[in-house]
Amino acid sequence: MTPTLVILVVGLTPRLLGPHTPRLAALAAAGGMRPLDTVTPAVTCAVQATLTTGAPPATHGAVANGWYFRDLNEVLLWRQPETLLSGETIWEAGRRRDPTFTCAKMFWWYAMKSSADIAVTPRPMYPADGRKIPDHYARPDGLHDELDARLGRFPLFRFWGPLADISSSAWIAEATLHVMATRGPTLTLTYLPHLDYDLQRLGPDPAHPALARALGEVDALCGRLIDAAQAGGRRVIVVSEYGITPVTDAIPVNRALRAAGLLAVRREEHGRETLDPGASAAFALADHQIAHVYVNDPARLEETASILRGLDGVEAVWGAAGKRAAGLDHPRSGELVALARADRWFSYHYWLDAARAPDFARTVDIHRKPGYDPVELFFDPALRFPKFSAAWRLGLRKLGFRRLLDVISAEDAALVRGSHGRPTDDPLDGPLVISSEAGLLPKGRVAATAFKALTLEHVFD
Numbered sequence: 129m130t131p132t133l134v135i136l137v138v139g140l141t142p143r144l145l146g147p148h149t150p151r152l153a154a155l156a157a158a159g160g161m162r163p164l165d166t167v168t169p170a171v172t173c174a175v176q177a178t179l180t181t182g183a184p185p186a187t188h189g190a191v192a193n194g195w196y197f198r199d200l201n202e203v204l205l206w207r208q209p210e211t212l213l214s215g216e217t218i219w220e221a222g223r224r225r226d227p228t229f230t231c232a233k234m235f236w237w238y239a240m241k242s243s244a245d246i247a248v249t250p251r252p253m254y255p256a257d258g259r260k261i262p263d264h265y266a267r268p269d270g271l272h273d274e275l276d277a278r279l280g281r282f283p284l285f286r287f288w289g290p291l292a293d294i295s296s297s298a299w300i301a302e303a304t305l306h307v308m309a310t311r312g313p314t315l316t317l318t319y320l321p322h323l324d325y326d327l328q329r330l331g332p333d334p335a336h337p338a339l340a341r342a343l344g345e346v347d348a349l350c351g352r353l354i355d356a357a358q359a360g361g362r363r364v365i366v367v368s369e370y371g372i373t374p375v376t377d378a379i380p381v382n383r384a385l386r387a388a389g390l391l392a393v394r395r396e397e398h399g400r401e402t403l404d405p406g407a408s409a410a411f412a413l414a415d416h417q418i419a420h421v422y423v424n425d426p427a428r429l430e431e432t433a434s435i436l437r438g439l440d441g442v443e444a445v446w447g448a449a450g451k452r453a454a455g456l457d458h459p460r461s462g463e464l465v466a467l468a469r470a471d472r473w474f475s476y477h478y479w480l481d482a483a484r485a486p487d488f489a490r491t492v493d494i495h496r497k498p499g500y501d502p503v504e505l506f507f508d509p510a511l512r513f514p515k516f517s518a519a520w521r522l523g524l525r526k527l528g529f530r531r532l533l534d535v536i537s538a539e540d541a542a543l544v545r546g547s548h549g550r551p552t553d554d555p556l557d558g559p560l561v562i563s564s565e566a567g568l569l570p571k572g573r574v575a576a577t578a579f580k581a582l583t584l585e586h587v588f589d
Contacts, residue, residue, distance in 0.1 A: 148343035151351035160566035170370035181215035182580035184455035203498035208240035235319040331545035368559035378475035378541035414474035414499035417549030420462030441472035473547035490534035
């Protein structure tokens, strides 16, 4: 077996590979680069599940970054247990071929209750007093405290939100270097999310100075990982999940369903509204450029489909046949799936009056919101001194006051400049695979479903 390092650089595309990424470009020149034919939806949980199992969403079950749990009557995103997936993983297949095969899963998704030998992932603490304390989950026992002692606490508030920056990716890279040096796994999977932030904030133009800087920062981390891997006799694969395309505005799919009398809400304290999925004839789980539309009333299926087709920015609406063709024919999928045009994305917003938005709408809260909210990457433009506002609110909370960290806009979807989820029209704008081993790459494009086999070929040759 030949030890192998897989670096997942979120949002990296052939068009972004160039003067701002000298280390990645050099790896591609010395080995090879191929476009990756990703799955639909091209979102984190769905793509990573396909890369690790070799199966489409219709088989492994991660139909988006979350879905409607019909038995719980709840929309839940960003769940972590690997037991939610079906299919044999890369590391299980490797272990079957050689019992001494080991795998480290560094911040790849579905790391809880994972069958990988080593797993590390974000996992904040939520004390009963309402605080959210940065932390991470790690197995085997002892690794958590070892990483904390070496690197300090995982910078959770730099991993997502308006303060997200290179520091979270740097922590992950250093943790990966430590695990490779001390545990020597046969296969190491590591995840660098840094580019994703600025690609959604700024759009994918590499000439933008801030994006050029972000490319250089993540390239430098990749260089450290590549050097350590090659010094240890490891092969190197770089992969991305999706490409991000420029967008102009969001599609308010849930507001359209509510205006038609299909979506129901629950009125709570101070007149604020929360989505009531079970009472809704239809509602959408918005996830970037895809929306799973759950239709609880079969008699209103065609009405719902007609409303979706009439929305500005919707490219396609799939029923049973469309879902089968897209590899999304799974019980967790919505009865309908809507796909946005390349220049649009779906917002989760369901309230018709901003005064009735739920309190979490203006906060970074990836678990309470019934859909993905990229506006969490921005401070509310209405705040004159946003960082001071955030620090003031945090200070009050540390003093024991109950205070929302409400620094996010609940309305300004036009802040978002880049999105993903649908297949890109041009392969140059889509994901890629780079390998240090040119002879192991196929001649043409790499299917996401073939990545598992390709990785095992690097290990077992």
